[in-house]
Amino acid sequence: MAPKYKLYYFDIKGLAETLRFMLSYMDADWEDIRLPLGSEQWTALKPSMPFGKLPVLEEDGKQIPQSVATSRYLATKAGLDGKDAWENLQIDIIADTLQDVKQPIYAAWRETDAEKKKSGTETYIKETLPFYFKKLDETVKENGGYLANKKLSWVDFLFVTITDFLNFTTGLPDVTADYPNLHKLKQSILNLPKIQQWVAKRPKTDF
16 A cells, blocks of 8 residues: 655745655655644644654654655655665765755855845855856756756755745846756756646745
8 A cells, every 4th residue: 555645844845845846746645734934833743753843754654854864765765766876876966965055045044134144145146056056057968957867866856946945045036047957957847747736736935
């Protein structure tokens, strides 16, 4: 019997959206449980969650914390992992690099000093984002349209879901616009039928 899933997260895309993409791609039996940020519901639920954080995926009642570890786990079920240790390493390298892409703009976004926030965002747009995206764009070109191993993997979903956050925090309409291979990859993921269905019905949130 196919497992049943419950995905607990806040009412944003955030760290859970890659998991939502993967569960949709798998056509899994899953429930999208969203908690308002700072809500009493989360306060009440928090003690029952591993490490007191979200997202948490329940698989037939078993709790699975940590979004990246959970992505790897679902990837093995969905055929979105590598065929061997070397291919999984290539996927993990990109996944870790995407965290390096995200961290500086996340720090700028969280900055409470207005001048530092503005400066950090401008530096990110002019220097940090082009540095990484030029390299990643070339990586996609070398991998036949994907980020690793010349085939679709969970890290392609991770990339697409991170771009939503980058758009929101930088104020750019599309961070992939100047990078044709990354842009094409993003569109190809969003055009997958199950992903199209999910994006069309998911709640509308800024990030």
